[in-house]
Structures are given as structure tokens and as C-alpha cells.
Amino acid sequence: MSFTQGDDVIEECLDYRSEESREEILGKIETLISDLMAGVAETGLAAIRLSNRRAAESIRFDKEKLHLTARDAADTKQNIIAFPGPTILNSWRFAVLMRTLDIISESLTSGKVVTKRDIYYRETWLFRNQAIVDRIVDDIGRTLNVPRAALGIVAAQKGLACGTFCMHKKDGTLMAVEGEIQLIPPFEEIKSVDVMDIDFVLVIEKEAIFRSLCSSKFYNRADIGRSILVTGKGYPDLSTRQFISNIAACHPDTPLFGAVDSDPYGIDILCTYKFGSRAMAHENSHLTALKMEWVGVNVLEYEDGWTKLSVGDRKKALKMLSLPWMETEAAMAMRLELQRMLFLGKKAEMNVVGTEANSVITYLTQAIKIRLDALITH
Amino acid sequence: MSKQYFSTSLTPEAHPADIFCVETTSEYAITSSGNSTLKLWNAASNDHELVLTINTAHRLGIHHVCANKELGLIAAVGFDGEISVWSLQDCSCRAVISDPKTAYWAARFSADGEFLAATSLDGGITVWNTASEDFEKCGELETKGSSGLAIDYSNDGRFIASGHENGGLYVFSTETARLLHSLPGHIKAVRAVSFSPLSKLLAAGGDSNVITVYDVTSGEQVFNLSGHSRWIMSLDWNFTGEYLLSGSFDKSLKIWSIEQTECVSTQTESDSAVWAAKWTKTAGTARPQGFVSVGIDKTVRWYREATGG
Numbered sequence A: 001m002s003f004t005q006g007d008d009v010i011e012e013c014l015d016y017r018s019e020e021s022r023e024e025i026l027g028k029i030e031t032l033i034s035d036l037m038a039g040v041a042e043t044g045l046a047a048i049r050l051s052n053r054r055a056a057e058s059i060r061f062d063k064e065k066l067h068l069t070a071r072d073a074a075d076t077k078q079n080i081i082a083f084p085g086p087t088i089l090n091s092w093r094f095a096v097l098m099r100t101l102d103i104i105s106e107s108l109t110s111g112k113v114v115t116k117r118d119i120y121y122r123e124t125w126l127f128r129n130q131a132i133v134d135r136i137v138d139d140i141g142r143t144l145n146v147p148r149a150a151l152g153i154v155a156a157q158k159g160l161a162c163g164t165f166c167m168h169k170k171d172g173t174l175m176a177v178e179g180e181i182q183l184i185p186p187f188e189e190i191k192s193v194d195v196m197d198i199d200f201v202l203v204i205e206k207e208a209i210f211r212s213l214c215s216s217k218f219y220n221r222a223d224i225g226r227s228i229l230v231t232g233k234g235y236p237d238l239s240t241r242q243f244i245s246n247i248a249a250c251h252p253d254t255p256l257f258g259a260v261d262s263d264p265y266g267i268d269i270l271c272t273y274k275f276g277s278r279a280m281a282h283e284n285s286h287l288t289a290l291k292m293e294w295v296g297v298n299v300l301e302y303e304d305g306w307t308k309l310s311v312g313d314r315k316k317a318l319k320m321l322s323l324p325w326m327e328t329e330a331a332m333a334m335r336l337e338l339q340r341m342l343f344l345g346k347k348a349e350m351n352v353v354g355t356e357a358n359s360v361i362t363y364l365t366q367a368i369k370i371r372l373d374a375l376i377t378h
Numbered sequence B: 001m002s003k004q005y006f007s008t009s010l011t012p013e014a015h016p017a018d019i020f021c022v023e024t025t026s027e028y029a030i031t032s033s034g035n036s037t038l039k040l041w042n043a044a045s046n047d048h049e050l051v052l053t054i055n056t057a058h059r060l061g062i063h064h065v066c067a068n069k070e071l072g073l074i075a076a077v078g079f080d081g082e083i084s085v086w087s088l089q090d091c092s093c094r095a096v097i098s099d100p101k102t103a104y105w106a107a108r109f110s111a112d113g114e115f116l117a118a119t120s121l122d123g124g125i126t127v128w129n130t131a132s133e134d135f136e137k138c139g140e141l142e143t144k145g146s147s148g149l150a151i152d153y154s155n156d157g158r159f160i161a162s163g164h165e166n167g168g169l170y171v172f173s174t175e176t177a178r179l180l181h182s183l184p185g186h187i188k189a190v191r192a193v194s195f196s197p198l199s200k201l202l203a204a205g206g207d208s209n210v211i212t213v214y215d216v217t218s219g220e221q222v223f224n225l226s227g228h229s230r231w232i233m234s235l236d237w238n239f240t241g242e243y244l245l246s247g248s249f250d251k252s253l254k255i256w257s258i259e260q261t262e263c264v265s266t267q268t269e270s271d272s273a274v275w276a277a278k279w280t281k282t283a284g285t286a287r288p289q290g291f292v293s294v295g296i297d298k299t300v301r302w303y304r305e306a307t308g309g
Helices: A009-014 A020-043 A088-111 A117-124 A131-143 A207-215 A238-249 A263-273 A280-284 A311-321 A329-344 A359-377
Strands: A044-049 A060-061 A067-070 A076-085 A161-164 A165-169 A190-195 A202-203 A225-231 A254-258 A293-296 A306-309 A346-348 B006-010 B019-024 B028-033 B037-042 B049-055 B060-066 B073-078 B083-088 B093-097 B104-109 B115-121 B125-130 B137-139 B148-153 B159-164 B169-174 B178-182 B190-195 B203-204 B210-215 B219-228 B232-237 B244-248 B254-258 B262-267 B274-279 B290-294 B298-305
Touching: A020 A044, A020 A088, A020 A131, A044 A088, A044 A131, A076 A088, A088 A131, A088 A293, A117 A131, A117 A238, A117 B019, A161 A207, A190 A238, A202 A207, A202 A238, A202 A359, A207 A225, A207 A359, A225 A238, A238 A263, A254 A263, A254 A359, A263 A329, A280 B274, A293 A359, A311 A329, A311 B178, A329 A346, A329 B060, B006 B262, B019 B290, B028 B060, B028 B298, B037 B060, B049 B210, B060 B274, B073 B104, B073 B115, B115 B148, B115 B159, B125 B159, B148 B203, B159 B190, B159 B203, B203 B232, B210 B232, B210 B244, B244 B290
Parallel strands: A202 A225, A202 A254, A254 A293, B019 B060, B019 B274, B148 B190, B190 B232, B232 B274
Antiparallel strands: A044 A076, A060 A067, A161 A225, A165 A190, A306 A346, B006 B298, B019 B028, B028 B037, B037 B049, B060 B073, B073 B083, B083 B093, B104 B115, B115 B125, B125 B137, B148 B159, B159 B169, B169 B178, B190 B203, B203 B210, B210 B219, B232 B244, B244 B254, B244 B274, B254 B262, B274 B290, B290 B298
């Protein structure tokens, strides 16, 4: 289960801030739904043709390349999923399809990448098991003729952890190598996590910064002590949030820090760890880590390196400011940060803090040291 | 010759969030904050106590505020992009101005109180008639589409100046509703514009850290004032037009002599960025004109000139 560079998980992780292709796929989904509505108006029956990518008719053997390949969309076997359907099973399939399309549109609109597991956990009573989700997602991809990653869905877990800890998995494997980057497995595969003598846990938004911290052995330093470093690669998946929430709950005295970009997405990612996500509201009690303390970056700390807040950033910031819990004491620092971004029209990425090459590491070391020292004096 | 100012009074934790703007009238200093309230502080007394708090409907916070003494009106602009207008007499809300297509940003009343003008994030400037029941729109000024961050109305009512995110700096004639000058000198955001009391000069500043001063009629750049090390957030002329007050992201306030074209006083009491500063308007009383500053530290600071020095 150990993680090596070049694993397809990295490539599959989309840039959740890019907007172009998302628009196009959202358009395709809209067409699918408007065709459906037209059908309802005409026949009184809601029906969708869904490509069945596993049916024998959908697959052919490529004699040149010597592997199985999908036929052209036109030749793919199509299942008609209708509501009300001829059987209860058919109606249920329709509900599964609609809910999945809904979740895909939502993730495309917000730009958040979700894993198949995230989708299953959104509606466990509906989907019944993970395989149903895996299948419907692939069928939707085939029907819309786009790769699954373009739907904003990744297959595997994407969270990474590194540092001094020891994880026992239920299948008997032990993950315990200090300094080796580990993929965070689904919560139910973990038997226990032994955290040995650490001084803090640091969650980092960006994978690149996480990796440079790991290679500089940030998890074991003379000045700030030993730690576990975690990244959710942008918006964290369920496994990462469960992992963090669990460590926070089991080690109430260990400080938990979050390092994100000073832009509305960075603040939203921090809020996802701290307060939970709206998508998983029914599970948030096991997923949040309210005590996570924000260590930066702060838009005011920059001497240079700001970029202009885009129209999309402004919208995102305003939407976040209008959330009711943004007025609570716990969210005050984030609220002020969002307002300052809007007031200045500027945002700042973590990797350009300071001017020297190692400046992110220097910055984080100082930010964490100040907070650890403050804990000692109290 | 340098001048001496000293801090006479300060109110820490005046608001629970950043104080983004301050406006002064002969009676009050009015502060606007990220927590959706406007606060009115007594400008005439020694301890500058809180007189009134107005709870607005700008839930996302307020950034700009302006007032007109003649009309007894305050206009507040929120992060929600809306402008709310309040009566000073009874603190009632006179009007809410909003446009779903854009967000308003900085606003100013004309000196006679007849008009209210505001910039918006899509670059346009809108002018409203304050005498009409629902603040009827009476004019629109076109710019090149970059967000308008600053606005001022000249005292004689003849000009409107606007500063923009892309460095654009414009002077409009209110008589013809036409662009009079597109002023060079800034390639970065212009965050503050201010006409001199006699409407002859215009001062502008922003992310270039330099204050540029122009002749309003000819559009000529007359001189520059350099000294701030970071962005200039706010500019205001004293009532005689002899001094210009600037507030900066570099945490300092500076007073510039127009005659000497140099900085005559620097105040460094705040340990964080200054968002806005204004001269008091308690002129006519015996005391010399002072100023008020606000910023990230949530504190309202009052300053007065040291006399007999």
C-alpha cells in the first residue's frame, strides 16, 4: 500500500480550479436531462438510454493492439432505464442514476474532485454497495463519452500521510516506515493507528508542498519536534477526513494545524476539515476536526507574489461569507481573511510566500513554533 | 518645517472586525466594519464616545461609508454589493440600492447633497438623485471596465474622479456627463482619489506607493509625493488645502505639505495596516483640525496638532 511517485492516483487528481472542460460536461448532462424532460412531456415516461459498457456487444477485440477495446458509442449496447419502470429494480436504477448525475453536476459546479467512495457514502441507503456506484459512474462516463476523471471523480483514495506513526490494517498489513509517504486507506480498512510521541499534526492543502516538506524531513525536526504530515490534495476525500478527525479525537492534546493558500478555495478546504462539508452533512460528526488551527498563509503577510482575485474567486468568497456559521466565533479568522481578500482584490498562493527558495518551510516552521511556544506558556 | 501631531484618544476593539472605512462630519466620525454595523463617534468631545450604532442588513460586512451633512444621510456599501442609505436624524433606512448585474464599491455624495455617485466592480459609475423618493438613477459614466475602487466628488460639484484596479484614473465633467481626462501615472490599482477643497487639484494613490497630484482643469501631473513603502489606501485634504493626509498598508499615516511638496509628519502608532484616515470637520471651533484613522487593528485613533510648538 505504500505510495510511489508516478502512481496513477496523482495523474487522476484533477485541478479543481480549472473551469473549461467542466462547463462542457455540465452541458452534456443538461442535454441528457432536457431530452429526458422532453420524453416525459411526449410519452409520460421518464427514460434514459445508458450505455452498458460491460455488455459483450459493447466490446470488441482490437486485432492490431491485441486487447479488448470499447466499440464506438453508436455500437455500444444501450440499456433503457425508465421511471416508472417495468420492475421495482428498474425504478431503483433510475433513482441511482439521477442521484449520481446530481452529485456529478454538483462536484463539477463546485470544482471539487470526489472519489467513488465519497459518492457511495453520500447515499448509502440508495446505492446499497460500492460496486453499484462504480458501475453507474463508468456507465455515465461511457454515455457522455468522457473519461471518468473528467467527471471530477477519482477511483482511489487520494489522501497522503507521512511521518512518525504506525498504522495496522485489518488485513494484517502494517504501515510504519518513517518518512515514507503512505496513501491513506479507507477508514474501515484501518484497525488502529498508533501515534508515537508526536508534537503536532500538519495538514497541507497542496501535494507539491507536502512532498517538499516530506523530502526535507519536516516531520522530524529539532526545533519544532516530530509530526505527522497529511495532504488531501485539495479538497480532502472521506478517508483523509476520517483519518484526521480520528487522530484529533484520540489525541486531544496534540495540536492540529492546517496550511492552505490564501484564496477562497484554500479557506473553503480549511473549513471542510474544521466544520465539515455540506455534501456529507449527515456524517460530519465523524469527519470534522474543529480544533484544526489555521497556520496560514495569510494574505497580509506577503511582500510580493499576490495575484488578482478573479470574478469566480469573488463569487466563491461571497458565497462562503454568506454561510450562517461564518458569523460564529470559530470562523471569525476565516471571515476576516475572506473580507480582506475581497477588499484588496488579491489572493496569494502558499508556495510564493517570502523570497528565498526554502521560504515555505521557513514560514511554516516559524508559524508552528509560535503556536507551540504559546501552548507551553499557557 | 515638520509638524507635530499626537494621538489624543483611541478606542480599541471599536468593532469586532476590521474597520474598512471612516467618514467625518462636523458632529461625528462614522466607522464601517466587516461585522455589518456602522458606528457614530462624537467628534467634538474629548473622549470621542460612541453615540450611535446602526445595525445594517449588510450581513457580509461593510467596506465603504460616506455621509452628507446637509441632508443628514449616510450611505454604506457592503460586500454584498448593495448600498444602503440611512437618515442621521432617526437612523432609519431611507433606501437600498442594488443591481443584480454588478456590485457597487465606493460611494460619495456631492457637497450640496443633491447626488450620490458610486463605482462598481464592472467599472461603471452610477449617479443617483437623492431628492427623489427611491434614489432615482440620473446618470451613468462609462469607463474601460476595470473595477472602480475609489471615487470623489469635487466640492464645486463640477467633477467626479474615479480610481480603478488596472491603474485607470478618470476625471468626468458632471455638466456634460463626459470623460474630461484619463490621467496617466498609475499602472497598478488606484485605491484613493481626493479633490482639493477648491476643486483645483486631484490627489491619487494606490498600489504604486506614490501619491500623484494633478491639475484638474488641464489634467497635467503637477507633482508626486513619495515616502510610503506599501500601498496607499486612503487620501484626504485638510479644509484649507494646505495638507494632504494619507493612510497606507505600510501601517503609517503621513501628512504632506502641498506648498513644500514633502512629508511633514509620519504617525506610526498602528502595528497593522491602515485602511482609512480622514481629517475631522469640527472647523469653526477653537481647536485645530485633527484626523481619525482606522484599520486592521479594529481601533479608532484620533489625532490633533500639537499647538504652541
